[in-house]
Amino acid sequence: xxxxxxxxxxxxxxxxxxxxxxxxxxxxxxxxxxxxxxxxxxxxxxxxxxxxxxxxxxxxxxxxxxxxxxxxxxxxxxxxxxxxxxxxxxxxxxxxxxxxxxxxxxxxxxxxxxxxxxxxxxxxxxxxxxxxxxxxxxxxxxxxxxxxxxxxxxxxxxxxxxxxxxxxxxxxxxxxxxxxxxxxxxxxxxxxxxxxxxxxxxxxxxxxxxxxxxxxxxxxxxxxxxxxxxxxxxxxxxxxxxxxxxxxxxxxxxxxxxxxxxxxxxxxxxxxxxxxxxxxxxxxxxxxxxxxxxxxxxxxxxxxxxxxxxxxxxxxxxxxxxxxxxxxxxxxxx
Amino acid sequence: xxxxxxxxxxxxxxxxxxxxxxxxxxxxxxxxxxxxxxxxxxxxxxxxxxxxxxxxxxxxxxxxxxxxxxxxxxxxxxxxxxxxxxxxxxxxxxxxxxxxxxxxxxxxxxxxxxxxxxxxxxxxxxxxxxxxxxxxxxxxxxxxxxxxxxxxxxxxxxxxxxxxxxxxxxxxxxxxxxxxxxxxxxxxxxxxxxxxxxxxxxxxxxxxxxxxxxxxxxxxxxxxxxxxxxxxxxxxxxxxxxxxxxxxxxxxxxxxxxxxxxxxxxxxxxxxxxxxxxxxxxxxxxxxxxxxxxxxxxxxxxxxxxxxxxxxxxxxxxxxxxxxxxxxxxxxxx
Numbered sequence: 001x002x003x004x005x006x007x008x009x010x011x012x013x014x015x016x017x018x019x020x021x022x023x024x025x026x027x028x029x030x031x032x033x034x035x036x037x038x039x040x041x042x043x044x045x046x047x048x049x050x051x052x053x054x055x056x057x058x059x060x061x062x063x064x065x066x067x068x069x070x071x072x073x074x075x076x077x078x079x080x081x082x083x084x085x086x087x088x089x090x091x092x093x094x095x096x097x098x099x100x101x102x103x104x105x106x107x108x109x110x111x112x113x114x115x116x117x118x119x120x121x122x123x124x125x126x127x128x129x130x131x132x133x134x135x136x137x138x139x140x141x142x143x144x145x146x147x148x149x150x151x152x153x154x155x156x157x158x159x160x161x162x163x164x165x166x167x168x169x170x171x172x173x174x175x176x177x178x179x180x181x182x183x184x185x186x187x188x189x190x191x192x193x194x195x196x197x198x199x200x201x202x203x204x205x206x207x208x209x210x211x212x213x214x215x216x217x218x219x220x221x222x223x224x225x226x227x228x229x230x231x232x233x234x235x236x237x238x239x240x241x242x243x244x245x246x247x248x249x250x251x252x253x254x255x256x257x258x259x260x261x262x263x264x265x266x267x268x269x270x271x272x273x274x275x276x277x278x279x280x281x282x283x284x285x286x287x288x289x290x291x292x293x294x295x296x297x298x299x300x301x302x303x304x305x306x307x308x309x310x311x312x313x314x315x316x317x318x319x320x321x322x323x324x325x326x327x328x329x330x331x332x333x334x
Numbered sequence: 335x336x337x338x339x340x341x342x343x344x345x346x347x348x349x350x351x352x353x354x355x356x357x358x359x360x361x362x363x364x365x366x367x368x369x370x371x372x373x374x375x376x377x378x379x380x381x382x383x384x385x386x387x388x389x390x391x392x393x394x395x396x397x398x399x400x401x402x403x404x405x406x407x408x409x410x411x412x413x414x415x416x417x418x419x420x421x422x423x424x425x426x427x428x429x430x431x432x433x434x435x436x437x438x439x440x441x442x443x444x445x446x447x448x449x450x451x452x453x454x455x456x457x458x459x460x461x462x463x464x465x466x467x468x469x470x471x472x473x474x475x476x477x478x479x480x481x482x483x484x485x486x487x488x489x490x491x492x493x494x495x496x497x498x499x500x501x502x503x504x505x506x507x508x509x510x511x512x513x514x515x516x517x518x519x520x521x522x523x524x525x526x527x528x529x530x531x532x533x534x535x536x537x538x539x540x541x542x543x544x545x546x547x548x549x550x551x552x553x554x555x556x557x558x559x560x561x562x563x564x565x566x567x568x569x570x571x572x573x574x575x576x577x578x579x580x581x582x583x584x585x586x587x588x589x590x591x592x593x594x595x596x597x598x599x600x601x602x603x604x605x606x607x608x609x610x611x612x613x614x615x616x617x618x619x620x621x622x623x624x625x626x627x628x629x630x631x632x633x634x635x636x637x638x639x640x641x642x643x644x645x646x647x648x649x650x651x652x653x654x655x656x657x658x659x660x661x662x663x664x665x666x667x668x
Contacts, residue, residue, distance in 0.1 A: 004449040115338040
């Protein structure tokens with residue numbers, strides 16, 4: 001397999017000239033072009049499509065702050081990063097990873113990366129309530145797009161792509177209802193989580209639509225851990241209320257619910273249907289498998305890159321995508 | 335919070351001049367330097383240490399091919415990427431992510447990224463048996479370092495950092511032995527996996543050292559899945575052989591073992607001690623928790639970056655690091 005360098009050496013030209021022969025042949029003298037093309041043919045050089053598309057535009061890098069760990073909410077990060085990287089490459093761009101402190105303390109890092117032209121824009125994720133990054137980047141006129149809305153804010157400071165959590169909860173409720181469940185509880189997060197309130201709202205609305213009870217069927221967990229999920233489930237069941245379905249705000253909380261149900265001799269999927277959120281690798285490895293809402297990662301990545309690299313006029317672009325319910329044993333008909 | 339740009343605007347100089355004032359003050363005329371420093375003080379500009387260190391060297395980017403998904407072996411990828419990114423930044427460098435086809439088909443991507451000076455070198459991971467990338471990069475004189483050895487090769491084509499799988503298996507065997515286990519089985523992969531053979535060898539040697547039996551106590555799984563781990567455990571127990579410990583080659587296989595033991599009414603941790611490899615997020619979420627061998631990610635990343643960016647003379651650098659045994663309920667004293 002020939003390389004760009006070998007072609008250049010064979011034709012006795014620079015790498016840039018070979019690149020021009022491939023992408024901007026009009027820039028070369030006819031005899032040079034012919035010489036390079038002959039070398040390409042003789043050495044059987046196969047140009048890489050990704051790289052070729054890159055050469056036609058200015059090199060553009062997109063900054064992405066890699067989340068710190070350990071943090072369970074990043075269980076689908078590898079999926080997101082691969083999708084983001086592939087989407088960027090389809091436009092001839094690449095992802096530059098960096099680390100930064102959280103909140104406002106991280107802003108000098110964003111600022112410097114942009115001021116020094118290391119990156120041309122940012123994809124934000126792990127958006128927090130009152131996240132300061134979006135407003136700050138907008139103020140600095142630095143291009144960005146957010147995977148996730150800035151919660152508890154009346155207007156969004158910039159373009160975003162998000163997954164419709166309320167619609168997801170509603171899908172889970174309707175699925176459990178179709179399999180015969182009539183008392184469906186919700187395991188949530190503290191009130192300060194905008195994402196949590198969004199998903200909670202979807203559960204409540206769907207229950208009301210279907211004429212299902214909601215009173216006394218919500219438990220707020222203090223943190224996103226298996227232990228809290230189990231404790232919340234225990235608290236719910238200890239009240240003596242009948243529960244035949246549980247919509248959990250995350251896979252982690254759902255796993256806690258499965259654990260507590262099993263501990264009490266109840267069979268998840270048979271006695272109580274359980275659903276989670278995110279379709280993380282955890283959902284597949286527990287037994288029974290966990291029914292969960294999958295985020296459409298490829299589409300999310302595609303939209304993020306399109307928005308960031310497009311010429312957007314007027315009001316910020318907003319894309320709310322629907323998750324997909326992946327059904328497994330934890331919600332089998334009771 | 336002031337930005338580099340605002341300081342530059344205030345002092346009526348370019349961003350590069352502010353950068354010079356911070357990092358190479360001797361390059362500036364005394365009056366310019368004074369003016370910039372006054373603006374820095376007035377605007378209370380806090381330079382970002384990461385970015386400052388960057389400015390002192392040529393911009394250098396390190397390429398890392400993001401693995402495709404879904405693939406369970408990437409469960410600790412977020413940890414690796416964060417550690418790698420942080421280690422690179424401590425030297426003023428950044429990680430550029432890219433995607434590439436596997437094997438030799440991916441080489442044009444590596445070649446072009448380097449020829450076009452998008453990256454100055456590569457960190458390889460997900461190394462495969464007879465991986466063609468290493469030899470090819472060495473031949474092209476492109477700097478690289480590998481996380482993981484190229485198995486089934488007598489000499490390594492370049493520098494590498496790896497975790498000592500044989501030592502890890504031996505640690506697991508000794509741990510199970512100390513808690514009273516005397517018939518410790520090994521759940522492995524097919525023979526063609528060099529990594530698998532390495533870990534198998536560590537189990538065999540440790541058993542021999544301790545005078546423990548090994549005959550008939552190995553099962554090779556066809557793939558790295560929970561189902562295969564469960565099937566292999568069933569096959570082992572169906573022979574009627576007594577087994578009171580299981581060292582599994584991966585967390586996934588170990589989870590399969592836990593599942594099959596539970597299905598048969600055996601209590602993992604009580605009746606049979608089980609250990610996995612990698613200390614993935616799965617290890618913490620199962621019940622009982624899975625004892626597993628953790629890879630020292632921060633140290634791995636530090637070594638990779640040091641090797642790649644250092645001026646290494648003579649023979650390739652090789653670093654074999656020891657994993658750490660994280661003990662949980664699955665190997666509690668029986």
